[in-house]
Amino acid sequence: MTTALDRRLGAGLLHHASIQPGRVALTLGRRAYTYEETALTARRWAAALVDAAGRRPERVGVFAHRSEVSYLGVAAALFAGAAFVPLNRKFPQERTRTMLERADVDAVLVDAASAPQLAELLPRLPKPPVVLLPDARRADVPGLAGYRVLDAADLAAFSPLDELPAPGPDDPAYLLFTSGSTGVPKGVPVTHANARAFLDVNQDRYRLTPDDRLTQTFDQTFDLSVFDLFMAWENGAAVCAMDPIELLAPFRYLERNGVTVWFSVPSVAAVLRRRGVLGPGTMPTLRWSLFCGEALPRATAEAWQAAAPYSTVENLYGPTELTIACTVHRWDPVMSPDACVHDNVPIGRAYPGLHALVVDERLAVVGDGEAGELCVAGPQTTPGYWRAPGLTAERYFERDGRTYYRTGDLVRHLDGQYVCLGRNDQQVKVGGHRVELGEIEAVLRRAGATEAVCLLSPGDQAITAVVSGTGDTEALAAACAAGLPSYMVPKSLRVVAEMPVNANGKVDRAALRDRLGEHSADDRPAPPEETAGHR
Template sequence: MTTATDVRLGAGLLRHALVQPDRTALTLGRREVSYAEAAATARRWAALLVEAAGGRPARVGVFAHRSEASYLGVVAALYAGAAFVPLNRRFPAERTRSMLERADVDALVVDAGSLPGLAGLLRGLPRKPVVLLPDAERAEAGDLGDVRVLDARDLAAAAPLEELPPVAPDDLAYLLFTSGSTGVPKGVPVTHGNVRAFLDANQERYRLTPDDRLTQTFDQTFDLSVFDLFMAWENGARVCSMDPIELLSPFTYLERNGITVWFSVPSAAAVLRRRGKLLPGTMPTLRWSLFCGEALPRETAEAWQAAAPRSVVENLYGPTELTIACTVHRWDPVTGPASCVHGNVPIGRPYPGLHPLVVGEDGAPVADGESGELCMAGPQTTPGYWRAPDLTAERYFPYEGRTYYRTGDLVRLEGDAYVHLGRNDQQVKIGGYRVELGEIEAVLRRAGAVEAVALRWPDDHTVTAVVCGDADPAALTAACEAALPPYMTPARIHVLAEMPLNGNGKTDRGALRDLLRAGL
């Protein structure tokens, strides 16, 4: 366990840079970054972040993708005493600009691959952040107006920050934006204390050592990426950033890099299973196989277990508001199939120190074995939504001296494990990303649809929309592509003369699904 003096996320990288400086901390393709190099680089960048802010910065955006700048930029922000705000260059510029404006960042770390979108991203921001270009020169950034830029030469010449600003458990480690039902992403601030509780619970479970090598399959705007990076660096292990194309056939990559810990969304494994690539014994180096972000189908767990026979397969569950994951279930090849509900592996039991509460529609706790909404309290419960007190009051509530978060997930306790029964609202998981269907509907309405309903259809990985009004599906699709990430853009948009209604006069989503099954 760690102490209050080293609660800072990223403290482990500094410790291991002293005791095992030459060990590899990060693998990017064929490039290997040692612990000593990673720590020294992050401290140099941190020094310039502090200097540019005129003191400790509050928040630092990281506009980079699977590069040294993206990973070490996060560490530099933490060493400067700031919270990092991950941004994705593949998201529409308007969406990312909204995140930047709402986060009110003091500085922005940008890699060379993200430079083409930088000028447009900064345009219109009421307060321009200082821009750090770790792997590019100022001239390559184009016309940024009066924005202050520190480029690769500046960062290489900087002296490392000697004295890191002190960090308290309640200080923010990162600010992550997730899908919001109003069409505006909502911010989830996560504290150092939140993440420390998560890391300690997971190290107690997985006992990682410097000999472990972890995958990094997630974009950094997905909070599951925090597990890979900091579970590795807190314990002297190596994190290996996989190119997304390598997920389509990861076996050579796993063997070449000696991967011992796999972590991904279940759909990444499901694709391999559907393509017939999960052959028995094809992943012999793995000792832990972890899945999170969406339901884990029984067939996927069985096929993965056969392909990685020396590994333990586990299903993790948790919303961002409860810091990455809050429950876990270990797959048993013998008894596991019988424990599945709706064909999915249970989500298991809460981590030590967390307090589950299952409530009915009236908000009162239900008896064990009855269905209800899962709520959770404990050290991983984040402090509420970013500058959104009304939304915080809706989803966080006090009960018997603890603050609980309403997950919106329906569960039931079966034996000693919770099983997931679905959502009690319009929030779904698409490709592991949490999506508010209402956000997609808001974009469709803004683009001209009189009424709009987004559904997860015909499978768990696809969004289909049904609209009413004089609407052009092609124009609506273009509007979605301009405003939403690819995983939120409907694969098909159907136009109806009117929506089916239920007895309460509300749109009948079940009837819409029936119409889709019948081909409309």
């Protein structure tokens, strides 16, 4: 009989620790962690989390990056019955502080490399969480006086938690923050039932076994990382956490580790193709090659298929609100090229169990082949935004007894599958990350711009910020660098005397894009020293 514990996210790690304890669950660099070691360590940290909270904790931050703490910390939070909240030390501290405050975490697991930021973060939180330092000593981390801290020595004294608190299927398994148009990150709680529905569909499709080894190319603040960890751990396979520099030439890494499942954003593959290193037959160990997070160009799919001739190439699509991915297209070298639109691979068919609609602005269903917004309902549809009922009402709607999420993506349904035509709002994709241009514009306005409009160039996916009412582009660039993740920082800043407007008095973005292309006196590029660049 299946129990609630069996259906929780993370149950597979416990199961395989009991039946194949010596198999590898995770590799970090040259270090391999067995299932037994991974589960025991995570259960020990879980015991500390429960003890520190005096109960089952509700939410636990994981403030770590590609380390033992970042991966085992996720398992520990789940074993304690909590939702994990991934945090990233590469993000500006103000953004991390906002995420901690909005998540209202009971505790936070912090690795040694992220711990120095605590001295700035903790005093600014209205309710500081308990801090766990699994790989550091309290004495080595400044600014912790007056806070409750459990360091490596304290955690080692705990016995692994035996009776794991059992969350319900509708309890959040993780809380992920995405870009928000108001300038504040918005939280998406993904339930255990959401995650389980996704994992079940994907295991039916990919049939992973303990012999598989999966890449881990994503930061854990990117929800695609959940696929890697839990598709592996639910099925007794291994996760191979790649160092970002290894993505520049992954071939030796894949061969050395016997990787069978690749998963990344398409831009990683596109860079390899542009560099001319994606040679035929260079990735013979792969049996699945999966891409998600942004449009997959036809030429990239073709080059990757040639480089990984024994693998099946698939293009996945889905926003965080629909639990990682909700449609998929299997690349066919003969049939798929003709199905491409704007030279991009189709996003395919909806997952089994999901209901998809294509609607117009009034939410009326459009005819087959007509453009409209993709809306999806089903067991992967998350319950709404974290403590934001107004925003939830804007993006979710009820119909025929189902709750649909409005993706904001324009699609057409052609020949039984969906092709994506782009966004119908201000959301864009940069390096696979979903970005609300309005969030960048809000930062620019707070820093002194009277008006701010951000545009994305379709070619190099670079963000250009256009401002009026200020000439101090150096201050604007500094504000962006201080308040935004590097992938959201505009590549360039341009100053205009005034923004073009349409008949409704709104900024005419198309006209502005055209004017910028003319390089008129009023919309000249900022001088080199006044141009914001990615760091």
